[in-house]
Amino acid sequence: MVHLSSFLLKKYHSGYVVIRLAMAGHKQANRPFYRIVAAYNKRSRDGKYIEQLGTFDPLPNIYNEKLVSFNFDRIKYWIGCGAHPTKPVAKLLGLSGFFPLHPMTVTEAERRRAQAKLAETTAGTEDSQEEENRAGV
């Protein structure tokens, strides 16, 4: 895989390309905003990248949506050239349908559901206990 990527990428670079999230411009603002970016592995997170492939806004908007954008054509090209996506990028792509769903997404969802059910049952038993006490009293 490594030699193939060097064959397709024109400049020789002893490192590999990653597709990752880079924080974009709004410094000191308590307002993160990520760019989905193809960059060399050893570059700093916000440093010079090869190409921007999309955006991700982690804070939900007024309709309670988190907005993501992808340039699927170029993502295909870079994955074909041997780029590796990071975990959050893989998760987002899985949610979008371009990749299969990441196992951790499913596992997290199951865990959360189990937690919610546990909370419900405990609340239910507490209520029923209260009712019994009141009835008993």
Added chain:
Amino acid sequence: MFRVISGRSVQAARLLAPRNAVLVEAVRGRKSRTDPVAKSKVGRIKVPPPVDPVEMLVLKERYSEYELIMRALRLEFKEEVLRKKYEEETGSQAEERARQEEEEHRALINWNDEENLRMLKARILRVQKEEEEAERKKMEAAIQREQQLEESIRLREKEILQLQEEAKNFITLENLDQRIEDALDNPKNYNFAVDKEGKVVKRTVLQ
């Protein structure tokens, strides 16, 4: 544990800080290998988060499927990239495009040659005209010079003639006696006036 930060991002925040305070931020790994453990952490045993074996099994299955699909996708995309590259270089459109480019190139070169010829002709005509102009100017200058020369010669001849004319009335050694006697015989009276119209008035107050 704390690291000093300074820079453009910090200038604004420093306006309210005291003059010689240093701005620090938290950073991991202040302690080196040989530093002793902190008092609050003396009996601490670090324990990894607990793992549910059932969930782990399920997760492993899911991961293996996921990676299988990912590998397949990667190969697909690689193939697509290679195919596109191949098409680009040696595909059906490539020859036509190359031919068209060559035709364009030849047409442009021809046009350039024609332009050069045209410019050449124009330039030759212009240069000829300029040469003729220069010739004409030179001729005119020569004629002018000759005319001036003639003018000056004529002037000088006129002067010489005038001088010759005047020479007849000169007083020479031979005429000296004669002229003295003539002058003494004819006394001239310059005692006259001229009024505004230019008329000579011979009658003066003395007479």
